[in-house]
Amino acid sequence: PYPIVPVGTLCQLLTQQRCVFMVLVGVLFMVAFVGNIGTLYVNSRRKLRPFFRSCLIALACSDLVYSLSFTTAYVAHFNAPYLELWTLGEFMCNLVPFLNTATIMFSSLLLVAIALDRYMAIRRAASRFWNPSWRCCALCIGVISLASVLCALPLFVISGVEKIYLQPTVGELQLVSMCLGLSEAMGVYNVILLSLIFLPCIVGFVFLNATIARRLWQRRHFNQQQQQQRAQAKRQEEPRFVYLLSRPETTHALVTAFSVAAVVDVATLPPSERNAQLSAAAAARVARHRRMVHVVVLMMAAFLCLRLPAWIFLILRLYGAFSSPVDWLLYFSFGLLNLTSCALNPIFYTFLTQTLRCLDQLKQRLLHLLCC
Numbered sequence: 293p294y295p296i297v298p299v300g301t302l303c304q305l306l307t308q309q310r311c312v313f314m315v316l317v318g319v320l321f322m323v324a325f326v327g328n329i330g331t332l333y334v335n336s337r338r339k340l341r342p343f344f345r346s347c348l349i350a351l352a353c354s355d356l357v358y359s360l361s362f363t364t365a366y367v368a369h370f371n372a373p374y375l376e377l378w379t380l381g382e383f384m385c386n387l388v389p390f391l392n393t394a395t396i397m398f399s400s401l402l403l404v405a406i407a408l409d410r411y412m413a414i415r416r417a418a419s420r421f422w423n424p425s426w427r428c429c430a431l432c433i434g435v436i437s438l439a440s441v442l443c444a445l446p447l448f449v450i451s452g453v454e455k456i457y458l459q460p461t462v463g464e465l466q467l468v469s470m471c472l473g474l475s476e477a478m479g480v481y482n483v484i485l486l487s488l489i490f491l492p493c494i495v496g497f498v499f500l501n502a503t504i505a506r507r508l509w510q511r512r513h514f515n516q517q518q519q520q521q522r523a524q525a526k527r528q529e530e531p532r533f534v535y536l537l538s539r540p541e542t543t544h545a546l547v548t549a550f551s552v553a554a555v556v557d558v559a560t561l562p563p564s565e566r567n568a569q570l571s572a573a574a575a576a577r578v579a580r581h582r583r584m585v586h587v588v589v590l591m592m593a594a595f596l597c598l599r600l601p602a603w604i605f606l607i608l609r610l611y612g613a614f615s616s617p618v619d620w621l622l623y624f625s626f627g628l629l630n631l632t633s634c635a636l637n638p639i640f641y642t643f644l645t646q647t648l649r650c651l652d653q654l655k656q657r658l659l660h661l662l663c664c
């Protein structure tokens with residue numbers, strides 16, 4: 293009653309490849325698990341805006357569920373005799389794709405919500421304080437959860453276990469299971485999910501964070517201009533001949549007219565306005581704005597590079613054969629990108645200050661060791 297599949301048509305990983313993937317999955321899982329548990333502990337005690345706190349806690353829970361589901365499925369794949377075989381049972385064949393898709397959608401929508409919260413906080417800073425109520429926070433998290441569950445629900449129907457006979461030798465048959473999905477339905481489902489849910493998430497996330505980065509950059513230059521204007525106003529209070537001698541136009545005229553004497557005189561002149569020294573507080577503020585711009589750009593790059601490739605690969609694999617070891621290596625590698633995203637979210641959104649401080653200290657120690 294079941295189809296017979298020769299062993300030669302199935303794929304296996306080399307021992308070295310299997311060990312490498314097991315180590316990577318184990319390390320990333322531990323980082324994601326510890327980081328998100330720390331996120332839950334820290335954010336439950338920090339004084340944060342209710343909406344931001346709700347999103348961070350929900351994001352940590354989602355990443356924990358995805359990490360557990362992903363690691364369970366991948367370890368089962370690695371320990372199976374062949375990569376196509378499924379050893380976790382029929383219920384897990386439906387549950388694992390459902391959980392993976394639901395948590396990825398949930399975390400993606402939450403990242404957009406966090407970006408929206410930061411955008412609104414910056415936009416309304418001049419008019420009024422952005423602080424939604426707990427009821428609004430619970431409603432938003434509930435709507436995002438419901439949308440994610442409904443998006444992933446079709447996988448319970450599409451996915452299923454198929455029994456086959458494995459033929460190791462000519463006269464031997466083994467009854468095994470494979471977790472498969474209806475290829476046509478799966479292709480339509482992935483295309484719809486990518487085009488209607490995930491691509492709008494990417495556009496919204498990039499737009500909001502790009503706007504935040506632009507505003508931070510503008511604020512940085514605005515602070516620099518304010519400092520320069522204060523310095524110029526202070527210098528204009530000096531006697532007029534001193535102020536005129538300090539102007540770069542006057543210096544250029546002196547150098548042109550009195551090239552020898554001007555070289556001596558210019559060295560004693562005050563520095564030009566473009567080299568005006570910033571105060572310690574202003575310099576720290578400018579450095580902080582510059583650092584935050586870099587962090588926001590890094591967040592956008594991480595979101596695109598860690599989330600998008602897996603979806604593109606899932607769609608492309610439906611239009612070609614998925615039977616070579618290279619295909620499985622790509623599948624596992626792109627899956628690891630999603631797990632990496634779960635490991636990086638606590639660093640980006642909860643422990644960013646501590647991470648930057650540690651990186652600063654590490655940089656200083658390296659420079660000290662290299663005698664730079």
